[in-house]
Amino acid sequence: MSALTGKSVLLIIGGGIAAYKALELIRLLRGRGLAVKAIMTKAAHEFVTPLSVASLTGAKVHDHLFSLTDEIEMGHIELSRSADLLVVVPATADLMAKMAHGHADDLASTALLATDKPVLLAPAMNVRMWLNPATRRNADQLKRDGVLFIGPNDGEMACGEFGPGRMAEPIEIAAAIEKALTPQAKPLAGRKVMITAGPTREPIDPVRYISNHSSGKQGYALAEAAVVLGAQTMLISGPVDLPIPPGVGMIPVETAEEMLKACENELPCDIAIFCAAVADWRVARVATEKIKKAEGRAPSLAMVENPDILRTIATRTDKRPKLVVGFAAETEKVVEHAREKLAKKGCDVIIANDVSPESGVFGGDRNKVHVVSAQGVEIWPEMTKQEVARRLMDKLSELLPK
Numbered sequence: 289m290s291a292l293t294g295k296s297v298l299l300i301i302g303g304g305i306a307a308y309k310a311l312e313l314i315r316l317l318r319g320r321g322l323a324v325k326a327i328m329t330k331a332a333h334e335f336v337t338p339l340s341v342a343s344l345t346g347a348k349v350h351d352h353l354f355s356l357t358d359e360i361e362m363g364h365i366e367l368s369r370s371a372d373l374l375v376v377v378p379a380t381a382d383l384m385a386k387m388a389h390g391h392a393d394d395l396a397s398t399a400l401l402a403t404d405k406p407v408l409l410a411p412a413m414n415v416r417m418w419l420n421p422a423t424r425r426n427a428d429q430l431k432r433d434g435v436l437f438i439g440p441n442d443g444e445m446a447c448g449e450f451g452p453g454r455m456a457e458p459i460e461i462a463a464a465i466e467k468a469l470t471p472q473a474k475p476l477a478g479r480k481v482m483i484t485a486g487p488t489r490e491p492i493d494p495v496r497y498i499s500n501h502s503s504g505k506q507g508y509a510l511a512e513a514a515v516v517l518g519a520q521t522m523l524i525s526g527p528v529d530l531p532i533p534p535g536v537g538m539i540p541v542e543t544a545e546e547m548l549k550a551c552e553n554e555l556p557c558d559i560a561i562f563c564a565a566v567a568d569w570r571v572a573r574v575a576t577e578k579i580k581k582a583e584g585r586a587p588s589l590a591m592v593e594n595p596d597i598l599r600t601i602a603t604r605t606d607k608r609p610k611l612v613v614g615f616a617a618e619t620e621k622v623v624e625h626a627r628e629k630l631a632k633k634g635c636d637v638i639i640a641n642d643v644s645p646e647s648g649v650f651g652g653d654r655n656k657v658h659v660v661s662a663q664g665v666e667i668w669p670e671m672t673k674q675e676v677a678r679r680l681m682d683k684l685s686e687l688l689p690k
């Protein structure tokens with residue numbers, strides 16, 4: 289008996305050429321012991337017949353929002369909640385737009401709005417439609433709302449164009465459904481994780497500051513991954529232009545001193561990850577008024593060193609987090625410098641990354657890291673910052689003393 293036996297999926301078939309793949313998907317899901325009920329949009333009827341869908345699911349197809357017989361048998365709200373997962377195949381640009389904006393003008397969109405269950409989308413559309421800023425916005429919004437995605441893949445499309453927009457294959461969608469329905473291990477349940485992220489901003493006067501190009505992407509991805517593993521997660525972040533990941537507690541800060549204070553306030557915690565690009569110096573005396581330009585005379589700013597937040601927390605004698613993790617931004621001799629930093633800062637793990645301009649790491653979406661600890665050095669291949677975050681949180685949850 290598989291873990292899926294007894295579970296059920298509500299399959300919403302959208303109106304696109306890829307709708308024919310829904311039939312193969314139903315066959316795969318039923319083969320894995322899943323019960324499948326289906327809703328077809330009006331446009332879906334142009335691509336597959338309700339008879340094929342009903343034959344393969346072994347159940348009636350739902351397609352009308354206001355159907356008296358359906359309401360007597362099972363209301364549309366109940367339909368959207370009786371399943372363990374809602375899957376949209378193909379998720380057309382129009383269905384995604386409706387979902388992103390909360391429309392409910394047919395049975396499919398109403399079920400998607402009324403459900404309290406996870407939703408998985410398998411988008412399929414023309415490459416230009418997928419890349420259109422409106423679809424990009426809608427997809428980003430849906431991801432922020434916690435909607436799961438599988439695909440689209442790159443490839444040749446029915447319209448003859450090539451690029452992203454081709455629906456994932458039924459076998460890939462079935463695997464994503466299986467993953468979504470399998471309870472995830474929560475090794476960090478009951479644990480608290482604090483993560484610093486982004487740049488700090490050190491004022492010069494009321495209108496000027498010193499900062500850096502840190503995007504905060506790696507720190508935010510770590511916070512998201514920590515929540516998935518069940519941790520109570522606090523993000524202490526300098527100014528960045530990123531949405532707060534769902535389920536994460538957020539403490540916005542500007543300066544290094546504010547960041548240190550916020551970190552101290554969050555103690556005790558189990559894991560502390562210092563991902564922020566903290567400004568090493570700040571201006572000794574911040575001008576209370578805007579510094580006026582004086583012809584031919586540039587002001588000279590006396591600087592003082594900022595507190596080292598990582599070292600301050602890692603070397604505490606009381607309330608030291610059980611696992612302290614630092615990042616090292618290096619442009620050469622990555623492992624050698626990371627080892628030195630591990631000792632100098634008193635932390636347990638250093639994640640060293642190559643931030644030389646040609647690596648594209650700063651501000652980019654990918655990262656290549658070395659994990660340096662007393663246990664040795666692991667050299668990880670280049671991957672997305674999300675993937676680095678997932679693997680890193682898995683690793684830290686293993687390293688965390690019980």
Ligand code: CTP
Nearest residue numbers: 562563564566594595596597598614615616617
């Ligand atoms: N860090 C910190 N507080 C600071 C400076 C750095 O918490 N005032 C943390 C960073 O968040 C990061 C690590 O320390 O985890 C980076 O150490 P740092 O000494 O700044 O090294 P690099 O940025 O790698 O630069 P450099 O090699 O020039 O020291």
